[in-house]
Amino acid sequence: MHKVSILLASGLILAGCGGDSDEGPSVGSSIRHYVPATGATFHWQLQGTVNTGYDVDIYDIDLEDSSSDLIADLQAQGRRVICYFSAGSYEDWRGDAGDFPSAVLGNTLDGWEDERWLDIREQSVRDIMLARLDMAETKGCDGVEPDNVDGYSNDSGFALTGPDQLEYNRFLATSAHDRGLAIALKNDLDQIPDLVDDFDFAVNEECWEYEECDALAPFIEAGKAVLHVEYAESLVTDPVARQAFCAELSGSGLSSAVLPEDLDDSFRYVCP
Structure with missing residues (x-):
């Protein structure tokens, strides 16, 4: 998976170069959970055997598929572990x-037929x-990434x-914090100010x-990390396009990477 010559030519680095970003802004003495700081480095992998060899601040991995031992091993290396569901x-x-009643199941997601x-208004959901958040706490995750919150x-x-x-997303955030877990807002750009x-x-x-x-600026201004990925074929195949992409986002505060849409670690390009 080492594509050093391509990455050097394109002005990117293969992530594995960890930074010092860890705790984010002080958000009150009662806070007992992790707050990733702007510029945090990360590895995001939801399929396949997790590659534990990256020197990064954060691993974002699947909650159900990841064992407590894997999470503990990553933490022993100095990584924070965010658990996806x-x-x-x-x-x-x-x-x-x-466990889901049929009445709470709606339309198929565009592009995801299964x-x-x-x-989200239903208590059964x-x-x-809450049971998934309990699992994250029990497994020892530092935080969670709840998807499809839009x-x-x-x-x-x-x-x-x-x-x-807004009410549902705040329910998730409060419930995560009650368990000592950090929580990411996934996409949902229009509601970021709220x-x-x-x-x-x-x-x-x-x-x-x-x-x-630009919609992500409130997180950057608050000193909180934005883990940002792109999947465009041009960025995957064209080193010059990747170089321009990274140059354009330089100084933005985003932690940006080009990853496979399957998030299977088949390749990984990270802006320096």
């Missing part, structure tokens, strides 16, 4: 899939998410509103592709 969609392969939107702006099959989403104080960092997909990165 979907908080807004039903995935039919999950161990708790049978996932369906959830009715929230109870399942159902209100998609064709979910339910009459979800912006206030519904949620930046409730969440500890952001995870974003393709803000550069869609010219939306």
